[in-house]
Every structure is written in C-alpha cells, then in structure tokens.
Amino acid sequence: MVKILPQSFYSRPTLSVARELLGSRLVRILDGVRLAGIITEAEAYVGQDDLGCHAKAGRTKRNAVMFGPPGYAYVYFTYGQHWMLNAVTENEGFPAAVLIRAIDPVEGADVISLRRHGRDTIGPAKLTMALGINGGLNGAGLFGPGSGIWIEEGFAVSAGDIITSPRVGLYTVPEPWKSMPWRFQILRR
DNA sequence: AGCACGATGCTCT
C-alpha cells in the first residue's frame, strides 16, 4: 500500500527532510503516464541566514514559494536552460527547501530513457528533463495526487549508507556556507 | 576518466 508523504513531513528541519527524502519515490504523471524514480541525492537550503540560499536577500518574485507553507514545489530556471526542482520545508514564513539532485528511475524507465536520449538522470536538471518538470509546476503541492507530481514513501536508508558533502555549484558563496555539508547522497555500492 | 569550456536567457541590482 502506497503512502504519499504528508505536508507534515515537510514541516520540519530542512536537514532532516533532505536526509529522509533519500530513498523516497518521486512520482510524475506525464501525458497520463506514471513515471517515478527513487531520490538518491538532495541538498538543503536553509533560510535567509544561509548565504547559499536564494532567500538570502529576502523575498522576490522568483523565490516567493519558499516563503510559503511547506510541501510545495519550488521550481526555478537557471543557466539559461535548466529547471531545478525543490521541495519547500519548515514553517510558512521561514524560507527553506530541499533541492532534488538525482533519481534512479523505477517506473516508466522507457519513457524516461527516451526523454533523456539514453543518458542518465543523475543531476538536478537531468531529472527535471526526464520527468517533464518546468516552471508550470512552481507552487504545485507535493503532498497529494492533484498536481501531477508528488513524493511517496520509499525505503529507509540507514545512516551508514548516506554520504554527506558540501553543496555543489556555490562558487561565489562565502564561507562557512559554501562548505556546509548539506548535500546528501545514497552510497552506491 | 577527467577537465575545461561554451551555451543561453531569466532574475535581480
């Protein structure tokens, strides 16, 4: 029996949510077809004090969803071509989110492979390409089946199987934020 | 297998 992660799952410390999203199942209904992948990598972005977080300079049109209630998708466009998927965390008014950085396809792998031209789904923009995620999903609720995207309970990943490291791509972010070990990955054996 | 680089356009200053 399948359980969609409830809004209360996201209404918690972002680091906990990021760790626990590993092993869970990201589901996307695309053209009526169910696609899904196990989340294998995620990063935490934690509030206005975190100078790596988009919310550092306050609320803007782009990051507004992060300031809202938890459990919603924050989808933004970057590098002129890529969409990034985040899950908003913590309480309304505290801007924080988890960036989903990689999935391991488990349903609709044929469709996913076509969409990726046979290439992998390890990378934040790669998985949005694979699942057809774009700005139209910014603000979509992740805790119910209504929006065509949600996250289901998966399997628990033991602490020993989680790799922690600094977040990727924060070239101009000052320390200590640049080096905070807020990237979580499932160890590949 | 790894590194360097160009692409490309939106957002915020």
Next chain:
DNA sequence: GAGCATCGTGCTT
C-alpha cells in the same frame, strides 16, 4: 549588466 543550486561536448590522459 552580472551572475547563475548545470549540462553536454570535445579534448587530453
């Protein structure tokens, strides 16, 4: 006008 939570290619080992 600068910068960007990246990707794919092409070149080097």
